[in-house]
Amino acid sequence: MKPFRFLMLWCAVALAATMAYVLAYASLLDSPIQAEHWLRDVRTVKRALARQAIGPKVVLAGGSHVLFGADARAMSVQLGRPVLNLGLHAELPVRELLEIADRNLGAGDVALVMLEFERYREGHAGSQWHARQVLAWDREAYDSGDLRVRAGLMLSTTSDLVRDAVIAKLFDNRVLADHPGRRARTETEVLDEFARRATWAAGDTAPRSAAIYDFRNLDGHGDILRAVGSDAMPDHDYGLGAPLDPDSRTWRELVAFEQSCRRKGARCVFALPPVRDCALVRGKRDEILRGLDDIAAHGATLGLAFLPHREAPVLDAMYYFDTRYHLNEQGRTLRTSLLMAQLRPWL
Amino acid sequence: MLFNSHVFLFLFLPCCLVAYHVAARLGAPAKVWLLVGASLWFYAGWDARYLPLLLASIAFNFGIGRGLSQASSTDARRRFLLALGIGANLALLVWYKYAAFLLEVATGSPRDPSAEVLPLGISFYTFTQIAFLVDSYRGRADEPRPGQYAAFVTFFPHLIAGPILHHHEIIPQFRREGGLRSDWLAPGLALFSLGLAKKVLIADPFGAIARPVFQAYSIGTQGLSGGDAWTGALAYTLQLYFDFSAYSDMAVGLGLMFGIWLPLNFDSPYQAESIVDFWRRWHMTLSRYLRDYVYVPLGGNRHGTARRYLNLALTMCIGGLWHGAGWTFLCWGALHGAFLLVNHAWRALRGNAAAGFLERRAGQALTFLAVVVAWVFFRSTSLAAAMQMLRDMLRPGFEFSLGIGTALRDVVVPVALRDAGFVVPPEFAVATLLAAGLLVVWCLPNAHTIVFQGARPWSRPLETEPAPAHWRASAPLAIGAALAFVLSVIALVAAPPGEFLYFTF
Numbered sequence: 001m002k003p004f005r006f007l008m009l010w011c012a013v014a015l016a017a018t019m020a021y022v023l024a025y026a027s028l029l030d031s032p033i034q035a036e037h038w039l040r041d042v043r044t045v046k047r048a049l050a051r052q053a054i055g056p057k058v059v060l061a062g063g064s065h066v067l068f069g070a071d072a073r074a075m076s077v078q079l080g081r082p083v084l085n086l087g088l089h090a091e092l093p094v095r096e097l098l099e100i101a102d103r104n105l106g107a108g109d110v111a112l113v114m115l116e117f118e119r120y121r122e123g124h125a126g127s128q129w130h131a132r133q134v135l136a137w138d139r140e141a142y143d144s145g146d147l148r149v150r151a152g153l154m155l156s157t158t159s160d161l162v163r164d165a166v167i168a169k170l171f172d173n174r175v176l177a178d179h180p181g182r183r184a185r186t187e188t189e190v191l192d193e194f195a196r197r198a199t200w201a202a203g204d205t206a207p208r209s210a211a212i213y214d215f216r217n218l219d220g221h222g223d224i225l226r227a228v229g230s231d232a233m234p235d236h237d238y239g240l241g242a243p244l245d246p247d248s249r250t251w252r253e254l255v256a257f258e259q260s261c262r263r264k265g266a267r268c269v270f271a272l273p274p275v276r277d278c279a280l281v282r283g284k285r286d287e288i289l290r291g292l293d294d295i296a297a298h299g300a301t302l303g304l305a306f307l308p309h310r311e312a313p314v315l316d317a318m319y320y321f322d323t324r325y326h327l328n329e330q331g332r333t334l335r336t337s338l339l340m341a342q343l344r345p346w347l
Numbered sequence: 348m349l350f351n352s353h354v355f356l357f358l359f360l361p362c363c364l365v366a367y368h369v370a371a372r373l374g375a376p377a378k379v380w381l382l383v384g385a386s387l388w389f390y391a392g393w394d395a396r397y398l399p400l401l402l403a404s405i406a407f408n409f410g411i412g413r414g415l416s417q418a419s420s421t422d423a424r425r426r427f428l429l430a431l432g433i434g435a436n437l438a439l440l441v442w443y444k445y446a447a448f449l450l451e452v453a454t455g456s457p458r459d460p461s462a463e464v465l466p467l468g469i470s471f472y473t474f475t476q477i478a479f480l481v482d483s484y485r486g487r488a489d490e491p492r493p494g495q496y497a498a499f500v501t502f503f504p505h506l507i508a509g510p511i512l513h514h515h516e517i518i519p520q521f522r523r524e525g526g527l528r529s530d531w532l533a534p535g536l537a538l539f540s541l542g543l544a545k546k547v548l549i550a551d552p553f554g555a556i557a558r559p560v561f562q563a564y565s566i567g568t569q570g571l572s573g574g575d576a577w578t579g580a581l582a583y584t585l586q587l588y589f590d591f592s593a594y595s596d597m598a599v600g601l602g603l604m605f606g607i608w609l610p611l612n613f614d615s616p617y618q619a620e621s622i623v624d625f626w627r628r629w630h631m632t633l634s635r636y637l638r639d640y641v642y643v644p645l646g647g648n649r650h651g652t653a654r655r656y657l658n659l660a661l662t663m664c665i666g667g668l669w670h671g672a673g674w675t676f677l678c679w680g681a682l683h684g685a686f687l688l689v690n691h692a693w694r695a696l697r698g699n700a701a702a703g704f705l706e707r708r709a710g711q712a713l714t715f716l717a718v719v720v721a722w723v724f725f726r727s728t729s730l731a732a733a734m735q736m737l738r739d740m741l742r743p744g745f746e747f748s749l750g751i752g753t754a755l756r757d758v759v760v761p762v763a764l765r766d767a768g769f770v771v772p773p774e775f776a777v778a779t780l781l782a783a784g785l786l787v788v789w790c791l792p793n794a795h796t797i798v799f800q801g802a803r804p805w806s807r808p809l810e811t812e813p814a815p816a817h818w819r820a821s822a823p824l825a826i827g828a829a830l831a832f833v834l835s836v837i838a839l840v841a842a843p844p845g846e847f848l849y850f851t852f
Contacts, residue, residue, distance in 0.1 A: 003533035006820040010536060013829035021837060033763055128841055159838040160761070167763035174767040 025154055026142065028135055031165035032175045032182040035136030039089055041215035044190045046086050046222045047100060056108035057082040058343070060222075061101035063090025063116050065273045068326040070114075071336040072221035078340050079347060085222035090116040090325065091129045094253040096141060102257060107265030110346055112307075112339070113257070114271045116325055117238045119250045120295050131156040135165050137184060190215060212322075227321045227328045235280035236324050240291030246298055255302050269346055270299060271307040274315040274335060276324045281314060289313060307342040348392035350597045351546055351844040356836065359389065360601075364527060367605060371526030379494040379521050382605065386501035390467070393507070397466035401501070404439065408432060408476040409496045415483035416490050425484060432480040440473045448672030468507045470669060472500050478640055479514045488514055495521045504601035508594050508847055510612040510632040516809040520607050528606065530816050534798050535603030537820065537828045541794040542596030544831035547838045550589035551845040552758075553784060556777060557582035557726070559754035564736050565728040568750065575751040576739035578777055583726045584719050585784040587848055588617060591630070594847045596794045608809040610635075611795060617788040620702070620710040622686040622717060623694075637666050656691070660684035670725070675733060679724040686717050711789075747774055797824065 001009070050059065058081060060066050066087025076083040086100050094115065101111050131153050134141050142153060168175050176183050185193075197216050211217075212226045219225055254270070261268035272292055275281055281288060292313055296306040312334075319331025327335055348355050363385045370381040391398050411432035415425055441449070443466055447458045479496075482488040491499065491514070499517050500506075560579025563571055595612035602609035610632050619625035626634045642662040648655040660681065667680015702710065720737065727733035747755060752773050759776040795805070798820075804812055 001820050001822060001825070003529040003818060003820070006533040006825045007529055007536065009822060009825040010533075010540075010829045010832075013826050014833050017830055017833040021833070031763075032766075034766065131841070154840070156841045158841045160842075162837070164761055164763035167761055167767065171763075171767035171769075175763070178768055179766060 022154065025157070028162065028165040028169060029139045029142055030137070030184060031135050031168040032172050032179065033132065033136050033161070033164050033168045035132050035182075036089065036213070037137050037182050038211070038213040038215065039092075039133065040137040041185060041190045042213075042218065043088060043100065044185075044187050045194050045215045045218055046084070046088070047103075048187075048191050048194075049084055049220065049222050050086060050100065050104040053082040053084055053104070055082060056106075056110075057084060058110045058112060058347070059084045059086050059101045059105065060112050060114070061086045062097055062114040063087060063092065063119075063325070064323075065090065065116055065325040065327075066114050067222075067224055068227050068321060068328075069273060069332060069335055070223075070339060071332050072223050073219055074333070074336050075340055075343075076221060079343070081347070083221060087114075087222070090119070091127055092133075093130060093141070094119060094250050098253060098257045102260055105261060105264050105266040109261075109264075109266040110343070111257075111261055111266060111268045112271060112343060113254070113268065114273055115250070115254075116273060117240060117291075117295070119248075121239060121242060121245050121248060128156050128158060128161070131158075132161055135161065136182070194218070227326065227332065230318050230320055230328055231322045233276075233320070233322075233324060235278040236276070237280050237284055237288060238275060238291075238324070240275070240288045241284060242291075244291075244294045244298055251298070251302060254299070254304055258304055267346060269305050269307060269343070271339065271342070272296065272309040272313075273325055274327075275313055276320050277314050277316050285314075307339070311342070312338055348389050349844045349846065350594065350601075351543060351835070351839060353836075353839065354392070356543075359385075359392075364604060368526040371524070375522055375524055376492070376494055378526075379492075379498045382503075382521075383494060383497045383501055386498070386503040386506055389503040390501065390506060393467050397469075400439075400466055401468075401472065404436075404472060404476065405497050405500050407435065408480060408500075409493060412479055412483040412488065412496070413490070415480065416486075416488065429480060429484045433477055436473045436477050436480075440469060443469055445668075445672040471509050471511060472506065474636055474640075474669070475500060475512055475514075478511075478636065481640060482514065489518050491518045491521075502602070502607070504598040504605075505609060508591075508598075509630075510595060510598060510610050511636050512610065512632070513635075516610065517607065519810040523606060525606065527604070528814060530814050530818055531606045532604050533820060534815055534818050535600045535605075537600070537798045537824055538603065538794055539597050539600030540828035540832040540835075541797065542593045542600055543835045544593075545589050545596065545794065546593035546845070546847070547835040548831075549784070549787075550586050550593055552780070553582045553586035553589065554845065554848075555758045556755060556780070557586050559758070560751060561726055561728070561732075561736075563751060564732040567732070567735075570748055571735075571739055571751065572744055572746060572748045573739055573742035574745040574747050574774060576736045576742075577745070578747070578751075578755070578781070579736065580719050580723050580740060581781050581785075582777075584617075584722050585781070585788065587722065587725075588613075588788060589784075590848045592793070599795065603815075606814065608804070608812050610809060611805045613793065615788070615793045615796075617715055617718070617785075618711065619714050620707050621714055622683065622690045625714055625718060626683075626687070633666065633669070637662050641665055652695075656688050659687050659691070663687060674730050675724045675727050678730060678733070679721050682721045682724060686721070745774060745778070747777075 058075065058079065060070050060072060060083070064087060066085060067089075069087070070085060072083040072085035088097055088100065097115070098113065101113075105111060130138075130141075134153055135157070142150060145153070194215060212224070217225045258268045272295060275288060275292075289310070292309050296309055299306050315327075315331060315334070319327055319334060321328040321331070348359060350356075363381075366381055366385070367378060370377040387398060387402075390401060411428050414428045415432075443464075450456075451458045479488055479499075495518050498521050499512065499514055502512075502517070505512055557579050560571075560575050561583065563575070564579070592613040599609045599611065612631050614628040614631065616625055616629035619628050642658055645658040645661060646654055647658060661684075663684030664677060664680040667676045667678070667683070670676045670679070720740075723736050723740075724730070724733045727736065746752075755777055756773040759773055759780060760771045764771060792801075799815075799818070804815060
């Protein structure tokens with residue numbers, strides 16, 4: 001074979017192998033690999049709750065800070081309208097965190113979005129964590145994604161993950177026998193079980209599952225019911241000293257969401273999570289407050305309204321549960337009362 | 348910028364090739380300056396802070412070389428210039444590479460290796476240029492143009508981790524006319540693809556096996572077993588070979604793409620039948636350098652057997668220290684010096700009779716064992732850690748200790764396999780992988796033999812070696828190389844590319 005033909009053959013084979021990989025990727029979806037399978041069912045329940053809510057409502061959207069950081073049930077009672085906690089997980093793409101709120105918003109509704117600080121600073125085209133979730137349980141993210149999203153997912157999938165997904169697919173019966181929690185329940189199955197377990201009207205908040213992260217621990221407002229205690233965790237400044245990235249994808253997603261709300265006659269407002277107090281934060285207090293100001297100020301330039309963040313921007317460590325964004329019951333109560341006071345002018 | 352990074356593979360290299368082809372239409376000087384520019388971009392992609400140092404080193408050595416080559420220079424002036432040139436180069440190397448070590452030796456206070464910053468490639472470009480100065484002094488060097496000299500020092504395929512070039516064989520090649528040609532590109536691409544696969548698919552996984560073991564020894568973990576120690580030593584032996592030879596394959600392949608023959612650095616060293624043979628096959632350009640610019644100037648074999656052995660031992664110690672400033676590297680060099688002495692003494696005793704099959708296999712096994720033992724010093728963070736590991740290697744048993752077993756299980760047994768209820772002992776998985784690696788290094792041909800089908804263009808002077816116009820490839824090689832490339836790229840997706848081990852030297 002002459003060198004030129006060698007080069008042509010090399011290119012053809014490389015192209016064919018790449019195409020084969022791209023096509024084969026979709027067949028790895030729904031692999032029962034290790035992942036946060038609980039999110040799939042939590043999302044199913046929350047979507048159902050959002051569909052069922054009647055009348056002008058308030059929806060709280062964001063990552064797990066929202067999941068743990070606001071008491072939608074209490075807000076609902078105080079504000080006299082349905083309030084739903086649609087918080088999921090901070091590592092999910094922003095568009096997925098907002099989509100769950102966006103799909104059921106109507107005229108008169110208010111969306112309160114609280115994203116973790118890191119999201120304002122990162123492109124978040126994809127993460128290895130998210131690629132794992134997509135292969136394990138979030139086929140929808142792949143199927144509904146455009147080419148850019150799919151390419152981002154593939155480029156976030158390590159070869160180890162591909163290997164695990166292939167093995168898990170090949171031996172799915174064996175894996176599911178040992179790990180039943182990885183089995184994909186249908187929406188009906190999840191909602192039936194949730195309906196059986198939850199006694200919303202009675203206000204029963206007793207934990208339903210030994211695991212904290214489980215849809216059976218949600219109440220009828222989407223709040224998770226097990227957040228007690230206060231774990232020791234390392235000091236962290238949330239990266240608030242770093243310069244803001246005004247071009248991050250997050251901002252574009254937020255602007256698009258705000259415009260979508262406006263089109264539907266709904267209103268949209270943003271809030272910043274409180275910072276967990278620690279020696280590091282005390283030492284950099286001014287810098288951190290400036291970081292908060294920067295986010296809100298940049299949001300304002302884009303037409304995004306933020307609730308005042310200088311009121312109790314830092315909370316004592318005793319109010320935090322298992323991460324620097326998860327508030328425990330006491331923290332959630334404190335935070336909720338502040339949110340309600342700040343939110344009233346918007347209702 | 349790493350050869351195995353996406354930026355290099357999909358941006359830098361394609362851009363360079365296209366620009367090189369365009370520049371070639373303007374003539375050889377334009378091509379050469381383009382290579383210099385690309386190489387400086389490549390270097391700055393690592394750490395732009397040391398770019399001025401590299402440029403200053405090139406300018407200084409070029410100037411000294413010019414001075415040495417001038418016919419009008421007196422002997423005294425030339426001797427002064429040579430001493431100045433070598434002294435300045437060594438001073439630079441000592442300052443950046445050995446100062447902290449020497450201070451530690453002098454004061455006894457331990458240094459913090461993490462605080463030491465080594466300008467990338469300094470050992471390589473310093474040695475390369477010292478050779479140029481010595482040959483200029485001897486009247487054996489060409490008088491390159493500034494662009495050719497700068498390209499010779501900085502040519503990006505070899506800049507960071509060799510091969511250590513000799514000006515004689517490289518500079519004349521920069522005078523060639525013409526742009527990209529398929530007869531250069533095709534074998535270059537094949538070699539590069541195989542090298543990339545060696546690094547990503549073979550070397551890095553062996554590194555993942557070796558790492559926890561050496562880490563455990565470096566922090567003084569107690570209760571490690573013979574199985575742990577042998578696993579660490581063998582895995583590192585394979586990692587280092589696959590890693591460095593992969594880099595060299597990629598460098599040679601890249602050189603070919605640009606129409607430049609770079610010298611070979613590896614020739615299946617673990618198939619060597621003696622330590623002397625090993626050093627003819629391992630890091631061949633360093634061996635050549637040490638022979639020509641250290642061993643021979645020290646006296647070589649010209650002053651009797653005892654002096655010859657002393658020179659050999661000294662040369663190997665210097666070779667050890669060249670790799671890094673530390674007792675472990677010195678020990679590694681000294682150990683190889685001792686091996687060489689024994690080997691030469693054995694040869695003197697045994698005479699020149701041809702070795703039989705069994706003797707050759709025994710020689711191969713003994714050589715491999717000696718090399719593995721020496722690598723323990725090379726990789727260990729301290730002499731104490733190395734000695735402990737060697738002591739453990741003398742203990743019977745192949746089972747892992749609890750900590751290493753757990754760490755290696757996570758490396759070699761996929762989580763999904765465990766989730767499916769399969770029980771794969773890590774000892775079994777590691778032994779299988781090591782056996783496969785050893786089978787490759789002992790029994791299979793190396794990359795350049797595969798690509799050039801046994802033809803040995805490197806056995807002829809590179810400076811006059813023409814394009815491989817008669818190179819013919821098989822379809823399986825094209826398919827294999829392309830698949831190796833794609834698999835490597837997939838393995839690199841979402842994972843930071845692993846650094847080459849020789850980047851730290």
